[in-house]
Amino acid sequence: MAVDTSARTPTFTYVDGDWFSGNPPLIGPASHAMWLGSTVFDGARWFDGIAPDLDLHCERVNRSAVNMGLKPVVEAKEIERLAWEGIGKFDGRTAIYIKPMYWAEHGQMGSVVAADPDSTRFALCLFEAPMHTAKPSSLTVSPFRRPSPETAMTEAKTGSLYPNSGRMIIEARSRGFDNALVRDMNGNVVETASSNVFMVKDGVVYTPAANRTFLAGITRARIIGLLRHAGFDVREATLSVEDFMNADEIFQTGNYSKVVPVTRLDDAQFQEGPVTRKALDLYMDWAKSSHGTDG
Template sequence: MAVDTSARTPTWTFVDGEWIAGNPPLIGPVSHAMWLGSTVFDGARWFDGIAPDLDLHCRRVNRSAVAMGMAATVPAEEIERLALEGVKKFDGKTAIYIKPMYWAEHGQAGSVVAPDAASTRFALCLFEAPMHTAKPHSLTLSPYRRPTPECAMTDAKTGSLYPNSGRMIVEARARGFDNALVRDMNGNVAETASSNVFMVKDGVVFTPAANRTFLAGITRARVIGLLREAGHDVREATLSVEDFMGADEIFTTGNYSKVAPVNRLDDRELQEGPVARKALELYMDWAYGRKAAA
């Protein structure tokens, strides 16, 4: 049977010392990653000639590999260099998603379930992915929850966590929403199914405190810092669904879309607020190296 090596958008992958176009077949049916889920990845963005926080994403994928019991075989600085080399293979007109990845080929001798760190493989995949920055989106409360560190590999950005996110989004879209507001096992808000979440009440900016049940993202940290530098009161706190239902505005942050406002939470309509607009302005001014407006 022929292997489909096509990709949905222009794609280049660096693996085993060479760049390959399209979607190369890399994982076989006996690979540990295929049947036991030992995969980690990270995601950075390139657009308009810049790649904000690329170095931090390259460092995090290496931390994820170690957290999953694999080896970080490529120094973060080399991943960053390769990523910028790969960007040159595109036409420079469309935003690019930069995805470094590790996976295990084999399990440990005598305990196949655990990955064999010595069998760790690395690939770096770049593909065109338009930005959806500032695009308003709707949320609904998900019936599903984020796991605790005792229940899942929450300290790694691992592919095995994402089927849970996927079913959250499928369930939300079946009810007419774009994404889902997700709670942790204690019933407090953690994030959305695919991004970190912020709310504003009486001028104060709140975001769920990092409690290891969700990925406290690089863009989240960047936005927190920029808003604080601009004089905003930003607090990481334990937040309830009721807190979000009473918010003056809600917005999300993530590497894929940076900052985006929420225009509906279940049956409550919301408007894009001034803090979300300011957060995006501050982020882009920082990313492009511009001086922020007073």
């Protein structure tokens, strides 16, 4: 296989039984994934010798494959083992993003639009990506919405959903903000363009109730559990933009940066508050005490 080594950061990819450095060409112009978007992926993190919830991310990519009509051809435990094998190829000085993925090579006979599950391929890509945990972020309410399950593949972590997120971020940045606060088709806040979102009011922690229009993430669930165990009142609820504008604190959670404080929402200013700091401390304490430094 000819290998394109133009990856932006040190990168290793496992595919068809071998590891390749750089950015190997995997999808051709006739591939179903190229022109009809049949891709799913997941993302885990390695940093400081640990990979929190790696097993759950490996399990979720296989569920996404099934929901997309693909065939998960690698067991979750094997994906996890391969991830640790790949981690060993790096120098250990920079955090790593761990990205298992599936895609279809062909469409079904008689209906090329539908992916042929028997043509499913698998790859595991790892690349260096520094953490931006606790770096303050600004949000603006996006004019764009999250689709409902009747209109998009919202129950899979599929690449086809992300152009919508991309335009949300581009539009937000054009107005001087880092990210966007996003609503569903009913006008309720569900997440940001790239992460889950929480708010704090009078000591109570709120996060949008999972309503199948957004990815209720693994890190989101972990933060909810840790805060509740620490004695916080955490409620999943239907929330409006006005609720967030009147909050005492806002923070984002996600695999990529874990916990990120929000210091601005449109014209409203916020401080990084004690609950946000506690959420990050609880997460890091849990991660470092619950996970070893190898697979």
